Amino acid sequence: MIEIRDLHKHFGDLHVLxxxxxxxxxxxxxxxxxxxxxxxSTLLYCINSLEKIQQGSVKIDGIDVHAKNTDVNxxxxxxxxxxxxxxxxxxxxxxxNVALAPRIVKGKSKEEALYIAETQLKHVGLGDKLKNYxxxxxxxxxxxxxxxxxxxxxxxxxxxxxxxxxLDPEKVGEVLDTMRLLAEEGMTMICVTHEMGFAxxxxxxxxxxxxxxxxxxxxxxxxxxxxxxxxxxxxxxxxR
Amino acid sequence: xxxxxxxxxxxxxxxxxxxQAGLLTLEVAVLSMVIGITIGLCxxxxxxxxxxxxxxxxxxxxxxxxxxxxxxxxxxxxxxxxAAGVNLPPYVIIVAxxxxxxxGYLAENFRGGFQAVPDTQINAARCLGMNGWxxxxxxxxxxxxxxxxxxxxxxxxxxxxxxxxxxxxxxxxLSGETQFFASRTFRIFEYFAVTAVVYxxxxxxxxxxxxxxxxxxxxx
Numbered sequence: 001m002i003e004i005r006d007l008h009k010h011f012g013d014l015h016v017l018x019x020x021x022x023x024x025x026x027x028x029x030x031x032x033x034x035x036x037x038x039x040x041s042t043l044l045y046c047i048n049s050l051e052k053i054q055q056g057s058v059k060i061d062g063i064d065v066h067a068k069n070t071d072v073n074x075x076x077x078x079x080x081x082x083x084x085x086x087x088x089x090x091x092x093x094x095x096x097n098v099a100l101a102p103r104i105v106k107g108k109s110k111e112e113a114l115y116i117a118e119t120q121l122k123h124v125g126l127g128d129k130l131k132n133y134x135x136x137x138x139x140x141x142x143x144x145x146x147x148x149x150x151x152x153x154x155x156x157x158x159x160x161x162x163x164x165x166x167l168d169p170e171k172v173g174e175v176l177d178t179m180r181l182l183a184e185e186g187m188t189m190i191c192v193t194h195e196m197g198f199a200x201x202x203x204x205x206x207x208x209x210x211x212x213x214x215x216x217x218x219x220x221x222x223x224x225x226x227x228x229x230x231x232x233x234x235x236x237x238x239x240r
Numbered sequence: 241x242x243x244x245x246x247x248x249x250x251x252x253x254x255x256x257x258x259x260q261a262g263l264l265t266l267e268v269a270v271l272s273m274v275i276g277i278t279i280g281l282c283x284x285x286x287x288x289x290x291x292x293x294x295x296x297x298x299x300x301x302x303x304x305x306x307x308x309x310x311x312x313x314x315x316x317x318x319x320x321x322x323a324a325g326v327n328l329p330p331y332v333i334i335v336a337x338x339x340x341x342x343x344g345y346l347a348e349n350f351r352g353g354f355q356a357v358p359d360t361q362i363n364a365a366r367c368l369g370m371n372g373w374x375x376x377x378x379x380x381x382x383x384x385x386x387x388x389x390x391x392x393x394x395x396x397x398x399x400x401x402x403x404x405x406x407x408x409x410x411x412x413x414l415s416g417e418t419q420f421f422a423s424r425t426f427r428i429f430e431y432f433a434v435t436a437v438v439y440x441x442x443x444x445x446x447x448x449x450x451x452x453x454x455x456x457x458x459x460x
Contacts, residue, residue, distance in 0.1 A: 050363055077369040087364035091382045091460055100378060101368035133460035146364075153368055 034209035080150030140171030276342025305344020
């Protein structure tokens with residue numbers, strides 16, 4: 001379970017997150033929507049400690065992410081993350097991309113790591129691209145590679161930071177399908193997304209962020225069909 | 241008017257000695273590059289990651305190495321230290337001088353290389369649970385290495401050619417050896433013409449093997 005309490009984040013004078021309280025239960029799929037600069041991506045960066053926080057706390061299964069004595073490297077193994085810019089490692093083949101972390105972080109044997117890599121790449125539909133370098137893959141394939149790479153660490157939570165925003169329109173579907181597959185398999189996911197269809201169909205809950213505040217959170221039906229907040233209504237009217 | 245008669249025989253007779261000296265040139269250049277790459281990498285990291293005296297030490301090194309003649313740098317290690325009572329053998333002077341110079345140039349190549357790898361690669365690696373060391377050695381440095389590979393090759397060629405300054409401090413590498421024979425026989429043109437060919441061949445060998453190696457190393 002992810003427990004976020006009174007989370008504040010500043011970038012210099014900029015108050016990016018203004019007191020976020022949020023719980024995400026095991027098995028839940030939460031979509032976070034909102035306009036650019038509303039703090040939704042920063043929220044993810046604070047959850048896995050890529051960004052320090054100024055106030056409040058984030059706990060993963062009871063462990064305080066930002067506490068001084070927390071082993072962040074160990075904690076991050078529970079948290080898979082997929083970025084907008086997929087960030088595949090260009091000097092490694094698809095197999096090596098996926099096998100590297102299990103091997104050097106988890107200490108698995110080479111054979112074991114390669115087996116995991118092959119399994120996960122097949123899982124996301126890249127079984128025929130094992131030996132390819134990222135430069136030979138399309139954006140959508142690279143993003144699925146990034147998902148496989150995260151999954152190979154057997155995370156308990158997956159964080160998606162606008163995973164489809166940088167893709168060509170015709171490649172968005174294949175990545176969303178992979179995310180859907182994970183949701184169906186029971187993965188706990190927080191998806192920062194601009195894909196309203198995905199948020200509506202796949203999420204258990206949807207949170208709307210507005211200028212660093214979580215304006216509204218609830219089941220997709222509520223957020224999309226009977227939003228309470230005026231800001232939410234306005235945002236949804238604009239994206240539709 | 242120009243009644244110069246070429247005499248190649250003395251050159252051919254001393255060719256084995258020249259080739260031997262060519263090997264010494266290569267040895268000095270390779271050694272200087274190994275030291276230069278190691279120090280250059282450290283200087284680049286110091287300049288990028290540190291603040292305070294160590295950063296300024298690195299910056300000063302780079303500034304002096306890049307903006308003063310190599311010959312003066314050699315003279316510093318030779319006559320400069322000599323005046324201070326530290327008398328180094330020519331071999332050490334040339335290796336120290338070239339390493340100093342190469343480190344300065346390579347540091348800037350490395351800095352450019354590091355800046356060319358996006359920060360997001362670090363985030364991606366850290367998110368997989370890799371620590372800072374693993375991130376650098378497994379993700380960042382291999383990518384930097386590819387970016388700086390060809391500049392390093394250039395610097396290697398440059399090191400070979402710069403080592404000819406050994407002649408100025410009485411070191412008998414290829415140029416020093418050539419000078420030695422040339423002044424004994426007065427066949428200056430012939431000797432330096434042949435030596436130029438030897439340099440050319442050495443450089444071509446370096447470029448050729450660099451190309452072969454890069455084809456093996458970088459498959460992406």
